Amino acid sequence: GDSVTQMEGPVTLSEEAFLTINCTYTATGYPSLFWYVQYPGEGLQLLLKATKADDKGSNKGFEATYRKETTSFHLEKGSVQVSDSAVYFCALFAYNQGGKLIFGQGTELSVKP
């Protein structure tokens, strides 16, 4: 079945460092892809999304490009801040499974000042 694999955390970076969180997926067809973020004690919030190959989603300095050839949707940010500390989830929208979101295991990011 469809699945999402993320790089394991936790990831610890210094403020202003470059961030990459890897995400790859397995799916039949061409799913839509998402990054959600979960701040401590809160629910998930949509960070960005891409609905077709080569689309780039971006928001709050974060970017991810839908790469069909490598089945990847890596999250990047050029300069992280302490306030970016959170858990990041990659997800795909499974059209062929009733339209549910399938999430990766989450990657915890900790940014130190």
Next chain:
Amino acid sequence: DSGVTQTPKHLITATGQRVTLRCSPRSGDLSVYWYQQSLDQGLQFLIQYYNGEERAKGNILERFSAQQFPDLHSELNLSSLELGDSALYFCASSVAGGQPYEQYFGPGTRLTVT
């Protein structure tokens, strides 16, 4: 604030008991989703309702059931609780279903089974 409300915020109960978790979707959203988040299973989709009808089912145990009412709020019922049911349960809503609309998540209900 996503506009999705969940009650209660915390729930502590004993094995074998039954609990009901409640969710009110964002105004105007017709679809409601339930997810379970645990350390060992991660974030798992349980079930989706659209305008009162069950639309999709995921890894939901037979001891669990859900429904969506005419006013669109939803309830997740968990019965014969086991220690392994301890988790964070999220409700999310979207304007409709079947398409990759943004899902707005509530703050979650933390269930502890002792």
